[in-house]
Amino acid sequence: MVARAVLVTGGARSGKSSFAERLALGAGREPVYVATSAAWDQEMAERIGQHKARRDGRWTTVEEQLDLVGTLARHCGPDRVVLVDCLTLWLTNLMLADRDLAGETANLAAVVPGLAGPVIFVTNEVGLGIVPDNAMARAFRDAQGRLNQELARVCDRVVLVASGLPLLLKPSSCPDIQL
Amino acid sequence: MVARAVLVTGGARSGKSSFAERLALGAGREPVYVATSAAWDQEMAERIGQHKARRDGRWTTVEEQLDLVGTLARHCGPDRVVLVDCLTLWLTNLMLADRDLAGETANLAAVVPGLAGPVIFVTNEVGLGIVPDNAMARAFRDAQGRLNQELARVCDRVVLVASGLPLLLKPSSCPDIQL
Amino acid sequence: MVARAVLVTGGARSGKSSFAERLALGAGREPVYVATSAAWDQEMAERIGQHKARRDGRWTTVEEQLDLVGTLARHCGPDRVVLVDCLTLWLTNLMLADRDLAGETANLAAVVPGLAGPVIFVTNEVGLGIVPDNAMARAFRDAQGRLNQELARVCDRVVLVASGLPLLLKPSSCPDIQL
Numbered sequence: 001m002v003a004r005a006v007l008v009t010g011g012a013r014s015g016k017s018s019f020a021e022r023l024a025l026g027a028g029r030e031p032v033y034v035a036t037s038a039a040w041d042q043e044m045a046e047r048i049g050q051h052k053a054r055r056d057g058r059w060t061t062v063e064e065q066l067d068l069v070g071t072l073a074r075h076c077g078p079d080r081v082v083l084v085d086c087l088t089l090w091l092t093n094l095m096l097a098d099r100d101l102a103g104e105t106a107n108l109a110a111v112v113p114g115l116a117g118p119v120i121f122v123t124n125e126v127g128l129g130i131v132p133d134n135a136m137a138r139a140f141r142d143a144q145g146r147l148n149q150e151l152a153r154v155c156d157r158v159v160l161v162a163s164g165l166p167l168l169l170k171p172s173s174c175p176d177i178q179l
Numbered sequence: 180m181v182a183r184a185v186l187v188t189g190g191a192r193s194g195k196s197s198f199a200e201r202l203a204l205g206a207g208r209e210p211v212y213v214a215t216s217a218a219w220d221q222e223m224a225e226r227i228g229q230h231k232a233r234r235d236g237r238w239t240t241v242e243e244q245l246d247l248v249g250t251l252a253r254h255c256g257p258d259r260v261v262l263v264d265c266l267t268l269w270l271t272n273l274m275l276a277d278r279d280l281a282g283e284t285a286n287l288a289a290v291v292p293g294l295a296g297p298v299i300f301v302t303n304e305v306g307l308g309i310v311p312d313n314a315m316a317r318a319f320r321d322a323q324g325r326l327n328q329e330l331a332r333v334c335d336r337v338v339l340v341a342s343g344l345p346l347l348l349k350p351s352s353c354p355d356i357q358l
Numbered sequence: 359m360v361a362r363a364v365l366v367t368g369g370a371r372s373g374k375s376s377f378a379e380r381l382a383l384g385a386g387r388e389p390v391y392v393a394t395s396a397a398w399d400q401e402m403a404e405r406i407g408q409h410k411a412r413r414d415g416r417w418t419t420v421e422e423q424l425d426l427v428g429t430l431a432r433h434c435g436p437d438r439v440v441l442v443d444c445l446t447l448w449l450t451n452l453m454l455a456d457r458d459l460a461g462e463t464a465n466l467a468a469v470v471p472g473l474a475g476p477v478i479f480v481t482n483e484v485g486l487g488i489v490p491d492n493a494m495a496r497a498f499r500d501a502q503g504r505l506n507q508e509l510a511r512v513c514d515r516v517v518l519v520a521s522g523l524p525l526l527l528k529p530s531s532c533p534d535i536q537l
Contacts, residue, residue: 004358009521011306011486013324027358043314081358118358125520127369128190129308129487130495135401137309145371149522159356160520162304162339163188164328167346167525168353174526177517179362179385179439179476183537190485192503206537222493260537297537307369308487316488338535341483341518342367343507346525347532 004118005155007170009125009148015164017051017085020122025058027118029081033061034071036090051085065093069111076117086122087151091144095136101143109150121155123148183297184334186349188304188327194343196230196264199301204237206297208260212240213250215269230264244272248290255296265301266330270323274315280322288329300334302327362476363513365528367483367506373522375409375443378480383416385476387439391419392429394448409443423451427469434475444480445509449502453494459501467508479513481506 006023010016024031033055039045055061064071068090076082084090094104112119125148126141152158158170185202189195203210212234218224234240243250247269255261263269273283291298304327305320331337337349364381368374382389391413397403413419422429426448434440442448452462470477483506484499510516516528 006358007521011304011324012310013306013321013328014304015324015328023356023358043317120358123521125307125369125372126309127307127371128483128485130484130490130499131370132309138401141309142371145369145373148520149371149373152521152523157356158521158523159353160525162327162348163186163302163331163337165331165337165348165351166353166356167339167348168356169520169523169525172523173352173531174517174524177381177515177524177526179364179381179387179478185537190483190503191489192485192500192507193483194503194507202535202537208537222496299537304486305488306486311488320488336535338532341506341527342365342481342510342516344510344516344527344530345532345535346518346527347535352531 005112005115006120007123007151007155007158008120008161009123009158010161011125014161016122016161018054018164019159019161019166020083020085020120021055024081024083024120027081029079029118031059032075032080032082033059034068034075034082034084035061035063036065036068036084036086036093038065038093065090066097066099069107072111072115072119076115076119078117081118081120083120084122086124087147088124088126088144091140091147095140095143102146105143105147105150109154112151112154121151123151125160184291184294185299186302186330186334186337187299187340188302188337189340190304193340195301195340197233197343198338198340198345199262199264199299200234203260203262203299206260208258208297210238211254211259211261212238213254213261213263214240214242215244215247215263215265215272217244217272244269245276248286251290251294251298255294255298257296260297260299262299263301265303266326267303267305267323270319270326274319274322281325284322284326284329288333291330291333300330302330304339363470363473364478365481365509365513365516366478366519367481367516368519369483372519374480374519376412376522377517377519377524378441378443378478379413382439382441382478385439387437387476389417390433390438390440391417392426392433392440392442393419393421394423394426394442394444394451396423396451423448424455424457427465430469430473430477434473434477436475439476439478441478442480444482445505446482446484446502449498449505453498453501460504463501463505463508467512470509470512479509481509483518
């Protein structure tokens with residue numbers, strides 16, 4: 001059975017997590033939620049609480065902050081759908097742990113086509129504001145942009161969510177653009 | 180007669196106000212402009228002046244910084260089209276006045292389906308940059324994201340403007356995304 | 359022969375340069391790369407190096423930081439395709455040189471329809487984050503937004519790239535939006 005992979009991208013509070021959750025719940029499979037967030041302060045703990053409150057008992061929740069490749073290997077399967085929410089927090093965790101972001105990105109993209117069941121990744125667009133003042137923020141948005149491009153390449157479908165509504169990026173509605 | 184509601188969203192200087200004005204003027208109705216901006220400094224006064232200079236004598240202008248629900252009740256009608264420019268400044272005004280942003284958002288969304296005539300809302304996408312350093316900016320972009328999602332839900336049409344050009348978010352061009 | 363002009367816009371690290379390069383190389387013409395970047399620090403020098411490393415010997419590279427109108431006049435031609443990467447750095451250079459941004463924008467837009475051959479412009483969307491704290495950043499995003507709108511008006515095609523994938527803004531997929 002061919003695994004199917006979807007990337008759901010968008011801005012903060014764009015409704016991308018809700019969209020991804022509806023997509024997962026509509027798949028008629030056992031939904032597994034992979035939470036990449038770490039409750040490193042009060043504000044983050046509240047955000048996690050809001051996300052949890054929205055999900056109901058149907059979900060199995062797995063927490064993993066760094067080893068996404070191993071987690072997908074363990075939890076993907078033909079009767080399940082795995083939702084990873086989100087790649088931006090995963091990348092943040094990797095950066096704080098001083099990991100090789102390009103290498104981790106390549107490793108994740110490499111395993112996606114061979115997963116044993118369908119997966120949905122939630123990620124953020126962070127590069128459409130003014131250039132950030134500090135170098136670490138610039139490095140992060142570069143790494144996030146590259147991650148999004150690499151994941152989009154190996155996913156079957158890519159959706160950009162804005163104001164809670166989806167725009168289909170892949171398959172492309174304009175595949176034949178020429179000069 | 181069924182009221183029609185349109186949400187026009189996009190980044191700063193994306194051409195969303197111009198797009199919304201053309202939409203309003205093309206409707207063959209008396210156009211009413213609801214300005215939510217407060218001229219709290221020189222820069223803001225200049226922006227307001229630029230917007231005013233672009234509009235001509237056909238428009239009736241109403242200024243309202245907080246009570247959008249009451250303003251819509253008073254000015255919407257079957258022979259008019261009301262343009263609200265913009266929800267981001269309205270939300271800013273509410274935040275500065277220490278109002279309950281979630282409650283105000285819910286109240287506004289609740290009245291939209293029952294308005295006596297068509298309305299166009301202009302709003303901003305503010306969540307596609309890097310996470311802001313300060314907590315108030317993060318709280319604002321959360322509130323703005325939720326407002327956009329709630330308004331998008333009750334509007335008949337939602338348009339994302341970029342580089343002056345529209346992308347249709349609702350009705351969706353990809354309503355049937357499944358895993 | 360009618361010149362054809364394309365505007366490729368998107369966020370930082372969205373894949374817009376790669377997309378524009380593939381478009382240029384697929385045109386069956388001699389590709390000319392107009393680099394507007396100045397290597398004003400180590401980080402910028404590395405970014406330029408990465409872009410250069412991706413381009414191969416097929417490209418003729420021209421460096422021009424300010425006089426884009428003259429450069430296009432000299433290098434455009436019926437057997438060539440000129441890629442300008444990017445308008446955001448050009449605008450930055452103009453701002454640092456204290457030029458009239460609105461005037462330079464108007465001058466560039468004015469010459470596009472009469473160029474002797476096809477051209478592709480790469481630009482950035484910078485207005486979808488939270489309002490920047492400092493006035494110069496706000497002035498820049500205003501100027502960038504206006505530049506994007508003016509160029510979009512004179513280009514035949516406008517493409518928004520996100521996560522490496524294109525969304526067609528022009529010709530519009532929703533030209534007939536009405537109230």
